[in-house]
Amino acid sequence: MSKEVFNQISPSEFFYRNRDLAGFSNPTRSLYTAVREFVENGLDACDQQGILPDIHLRIEAMDPEKPDPKPYILTVKDNGPGMDSKQIPLAFGTVLYGSKFGLKQARGMFGLGATMAILYGQITTNKPVTVSSSVDGKTMHEYTMMLDIQKNKPVIMKHKPTDTAKKGLNVSITLDGDYSKAGSKIRDYVYQTSLITPYATITFDDPKGEKFQYKRIVDTMPPAPTIIRPHPHGVDVETIRRMIADTHYQVPVLDNAMIEKVKKELGLSKKNLNFEGIMARAEKKWSSLSRPVRVIVAVMSFLNMDFDKIMKIRLEDIDLIHKRLSYYDFGDAKLVTLEMPKSNPYYKQLANTVQGDSLITFLTKRFQRIGQATAIKFSEFANLKAEKRIGSFTNEELVQLSDSLQKYEDFLTPDPSCLAPLGEEPLRKGMLQFFKPDFLEVYQRSASAYSGFPFVIEMGIAYGGNIPPGKMTVYRFANRIPLLYDEGSDVVLKVVNETDWNRYKVKNESPVVIVSHICSTRIPYKTVGKENVADREEIEKELRLALQYLSRKLATYMSKRGLAEIEKKRANLYLKYLPLIAQFSTELAGKNKEPDYKKVIKDLNNVQVEEQ
């Protein structure tokens, strides 16, 4: 029988093994994904600090003569806040290190984009990554490093501070890519990103020596989103369990560090007191003590122990239901169980601490949209005692709580302040600049929610002008990221395709552009590749309403335009033919002077269109 070997793998290695999921499957896709990760990081950084972004993207071939796929140097530079020197190796050298985990809208989510790109570059070319950053506009820290995949750790090869005049971050990697295939996608990405980020200037120097630059169109940035608590509809049992875990206290571990902590809070680091002395001190300082310290003090009071004694035991269980406390005594090498008299003044304290907040407090403190009154009504609805400590919930009760949170319909819709839609004006200006259309209308729906996640739909529709006739073009965005791949199965396209455009006087070949932007704390992507949005009923409905509103506006314009065109054509016809009629009739009638037909032309506006 062979022995199976289990090896623990590091997160880095895990992602190396699963790089396909993150969009690094082949040289074409990888080059595009790497561009995205760095550009989006730069935009995120600027957004968060309210800095108008200036992003410079450059792709160069190491050896231009070689055929694709081949090594490219990818450099992205921004004018953002930069990054603390100490954090650079962590953020760019380990996976799952990020600053964007909070519940608010950002492009990045997982804390792994940059590192995955660096990892991919290193694997395919064995070249290090160079990151330079300045947070103060004076000193710039430049790191050259490689990643230790096994250990999820950066290996710093060079670190040197230099003088600089500009804030911001610059990252440069070498990676295998196929620009001949990825080029059009990357150019589309840059173009579309500029469209949905009209407050940024984005420059792209491509490997063929071409320069694409999209200048800033608006000077105001949409307000930055705030981090918020979750909505009750947006949590499941697992989330609740995790929330409870960090609310109430597990049985504390009585190790040296913990004892030190208790001593420190009681002001007894240097001084030792007997049991009574400790209790008296604790009573005096109670309000300033942290929770774990309170638990230890309560335990000490039940056990009648001072610091020396308590260091020799290990707490096994605090069983509030049976009012029993058990510990293992190292000295006697045995398990001891004793009663916790309810009369002990510390009993309540211990019970509260160990069992956590009451249901009401838990709900109001940890969720958005739940106040005192709602919490009480909800408790009745869920058939749970409002005062019951959350830590004492049985498994069944937790499931009941989670189910009821989903089912209860009287919560207000999620707080959209964590969202950062672009706004109608910037969207309008961006589209105006990009398409120079004859007709343009934009619309932002008010916030809505699916499964407890708030979202906002923004949409714009443009007609004519610089838009070439042909197929209607739909630009899809989610959290200001263009979605370029996997168009077929996207909910936005579904809604557009299901629209009866004839009703809106839009013909097949009409020059129409639709821009759709979904903002949410969680975009329901169909795949990990973040390229298409699944059709959630609520999102589909909002999309439909937005599109309907815009299409109606377009239809009004189209019929006006139709009329205006007929009007113009008609006026031209009259201007062409009436003078001729006048000329011919003058000669026929044998007159010398032409009739005053100008009056007729003046009256033209009053003539209805008579068409057969």
Place this chain on the structure above:
Amino acid sequence: MSKSKSSKAEKVATAKRDSLLGLLKSQGAQIYNDLDKGKFPQFSVPSRSVSNIVYDKKLRQYVLGNTASLRSSRNMSQLRSFTQLMWLAFFANRLVHEKKSSTLRDVYYSSQAFEVEFEDQPESDNIIVDLEAVLARPREDFHIFPEERSSVFGDLTIEYTVPGYEGKRTNLSDHPDGYLIGPSLSSAELVDTSAELVIAIEKGGLFTRFIEEKVDKKFKAIIVDTAGQAPRATRYLLKRLHEQMKLPVVILTDGDVYGEHIAMVIKSGSANAAHLRELTVPDAKWVGVWASDIEKYKLPTIPMTESDIKRIYDLQKDPRYQEGIWKTELEIFLKIKRKAELEAFSKYGLTNITDIYLPQKLELAKSL
């Protein structure tokens, strides 16, 4: 020829011309006044749609009914054709004033000098018919002629009225190829003739043979080549020969359904020209080649085509084919489903047609 007659010829021509010019002027003045008053001018054009074409038994021809459509410069979709019609009136007015003539094709091209475009010649031809309908005058009156020309030969003295030839006379037997029936002939006064008969014949080849065989002398006839379906100028001449010179008209065509209809159009007009009334010779007689002649004269034949047969069915619905030889001959054609050309007589010698067939048919015509 007497002087009084010549001045009468001119007088007739002048009177006709003046009345046309007056008509054009009054139409023009109406448009002019409308415009001057700030009104959109309009005029009414008799409808030429099938539903408005009716057969007038008394006149023995097709005529237009009472339906007329208003063509208004106010209506955007009519503005162009309104202007075209105005231009044509203007152009016709110039032609008549300057005594110049023009062809259908000329008209199409002339329009381009005035920024009045016609998409193609059928469009301009159609506007010409409109003007005919509005003025109730054939286009020849305002000096517009088709390109196709037919010819005439025989003892007929005419007096020209066209500029440069006013008062000049010619006898139509002076030239052995015959005379083209063109604008000058159409406007000429018919002065004198010794002929007692007009023979209209469908084909140029036979026309030449008839001249060579001196049919004009032998039968005291004026011979007219209709060159297929007789052009209007030819029909107009036939009508004048019949009415002014009191000559009976007989028609000789190929022995097929198209020949029969050529004769019918000379006799009672075509639906296409239902808006005009001076082009028919109701007393004209079709003397051959009949369907029954094919058998009788043992003529070599050709089988009919699909479209020949379809044409028979079409004509059987026409009110004019409901009686007499018109009816019976159609029926025989349909029965034998064969046809014969005039040239078929050559099987029995080149002069067979003039020596034998023609005299027999002319004799027969008297009883028709």
